[in-house]
Amino acid sequence: MTKIIARTGHRTKKLGGYNEEIFIRLVALSKASLLKMQATEVISGMALGFDQALAIAAIELQIPLIAAVPFKGQDELWSEQDKECYESILFQTKAIVYVDKTREYSTEHSGYNPQKMHKRNQYIVDHCDEVLALYDSSDGGTGNCIKYAESLGKPVLNVWKSWVKYRGF
Structure with a gap:
């Protein structure tokens, strides 16, 4: 049975900053969540923060990944290190969808x-089973993405409490 999981989540400034320790914790939380949700495919919006952590988790768990990129050049203003990570993830996807071209x-x-x-965000919710x-x-x-998912009756698993509990905010 196919179970496509999409993500929505905050970028790095709401997650305690952007450093390797936080990213590793985001990947670990994403892995645990994907296993709990029994994901067979993942859709990521490829933004910095939770999006890319989920993408890395899917790759490490060998779950097929679809990159739902909002527009070509999403990474133009990012650091060289962030651009390299982005390109590495894109190289390992099952498919790349430039949403603004659909x-x-x-x-x-x-x-x-x-x-x-x-x-x-609409694209990823429309094409998933759970968020x-x-x-x-x-x-x-x-918040808008979650409201949209709920309006369509899509189940949403919010792992914020786990993030706060194990991150130590």
């Missing part, structure tokens, strides 16, 4: 635009 999710905007992130969330209940894109 008929149903296309936008008229070029380059970065918040609407493209919203469309990417894995790392969400602290604050306003923003993660």
Whole structure:
């Protein structure tokens, strides 16, 4: 039975910063969650933070990964190290979908635009069975993504309490 898991979650500044220790913990949390959810495929939006940790977890668990990239050049403003990690993940995916180029999710905007992130989130929810969330209940894109998933009746597993408990905030 196929079980496609998508993710929504905060970027690094809400997770305690961006360093190797935090990223390793995010990957470990993602692995445990994917195993608990019995994932057979994963969709990642490829943003820094939880998105990429989930992608690495899927790769390490040998679960097929689809990269739902909001637009080509998503990584333009990132550090060289972050760009290398991004490229490495993309190289190991089952498929790469540039969401802004798909008929149903296309936008008229070029380059970065918040609407493209919203469309990417819609895409991942529309194409999954369940959503894995790392969400602290604050306003923003993660909350909007969860509301969208719930409006479609998609189960959402929010692992924020586990993150806080084992991260030591």
